[in-house]
Amino acid sequence: MNVKQQLAELLAERLEGVTAEQLAETIEYPPNPQMGDLSLPCFKLSKLLRKSPQAIAEGLAGEWSAHPLFSRIEAVNGYFNVFLEPGAFIGSVLGEVLSQKDSYGSQNIGQGRSIVIDFSSPNIAKTFHIGHLRSTVIGNALYNIFQFLGYRCVGVNHLGDWGTQFGKLIVAYKLWGDKAAVEADGIAELQRIYVKFHDEAEAKPELEDEARSWFVRLEQGDEEALALWRWFVDISLKEFHKMYDLLGVKFDSYAGESFYNDKMAAVLDELKEKQLLEEDDGALLVRLDDYDMPPALMVKKDGGTLYHTRDVTAAIYRKNTYDFEKAIYVTDAGQSLHFNQWFKVIELMGYDWAKQLVHVPFGKVSLEGAKLSTRKGNVINLEELLTKAIEKTREIIDEKNPDMPNKDEVARKVGVGAIIFNDLSNNRIKNIVFSWDEALNFDGETGPYVQYTHARACSVLRKAGISTSEGLGFGIEQVDAGLLANEEAFAAVKEIYLFRERVEQAMYKLEPSIISRYLVDLAQAFNRFYHECSILNVEDEALRKARLTLVKGVQQTLKNGLALIGLEAPEQI
């Protein structure tokens, strides 16, 4: 059911020259229910219709005829306010949730068209830092959202697994490396010798030449170089996978930068053919002066390719392979220029799909009371961050609910959820300061709060003998939905109703925080209802049934929303 659309269509019939789409975009949900459940502000229409807003509203009111869903209307100060018939609206919303279950809120907007989402994309042999965590969490949420809306999603982990740094790492390993230490400490050890390389190279610049020559050997397929490189990749992937498993994130492709090694030459030829490459002191670049951007360097003086070269090549490959409707790149805002540059290169190559390339930037994360990156190579360890979140949650659970079964599993779901939710709780472009107390606050606007509310709803259902997996045991036709017309219940139903719209907005704005904020609203509306209205102790059987139906509706909607942003919904906390 889409009440906004229904009202828009109804009003479009009465307003000549205005389409239902325009009206649907204009209709609002007034925050104060006294001003209607839906409201059309007539100001924007005033010019078009050559009438005052109030005259338009009154005109609509005058022509109004009785409607089963919209029971009352009024024209006030240029607004046309509409009140829903509670029974009809509530019955229909809850009926949808009960019948659609895990797919409540989904739509088939995408109709199977493809969206490629490039996210996480950490660098081999380098720490998976908090920016990669944000990319992972945001990208994963976008993946789920697009998929929920009927798109075929391809999640690509564009691993940073190529580049001159591997020449340096090989030299460092040959000079100071220790197999056992790398096997034991993984990336931390690789990072340590890499940092040592930089320190030593300051005094001994010949190390740099050696590194360059090792990278050339690597590019030429030298066995020894390749074997070491592969080993660095494996060691790193093992660590990344631990993180992805904890976060519950999967990728459809791990084609990293090295995947494009044999594909760049053709692209460089194409650039040459299209007369886009210019030589500059031995290097090859695409000038972007006309677009107020520095040139995009494509080939270095020594013949090496770059991040840009690989991104251009990867985009062409992805277009040919997946025929995407959109290719999304989730990275920190610091890379905006990089993306704008090579998006422009694709456009200059004459590809009209350049406009389907979208950079989704996000702000920085810092940790309260600690510096994330104090010295070169000394960055916060994310696995530790997640482990600590799980431990802290475990302590809270031990205090709150010591007899609960599966405490470890729940602590994992809630602890990890707290970190994910914290990353998604504000507009992505905002910088965030991570605070343990805030992220784990069960009463704040947090993941644990939403998960806890979900568990509370499950507990009510359980006490009523209703299993969350099997449904209520009675159908919506047996429910007198009109009994949920009191303020708190009605407000909660309206939140449930808004879910589908919010998911759609989150997709169009590429903004998962719309869903996390929505979930807090829904949880708050439910908790108000829970505190104001008895559920299990109600004598009247019909009222009890109606209230349990609402609890089920909230529980299902919270679960669906949490899943979209990558959080699990334990039934007990």
Ligand code: ARG
């Ligand atoms: N590896 C890069 C980094 O760590 C991110 C890659 C993003 N994706 C891309 N296609 N450029 O900063």
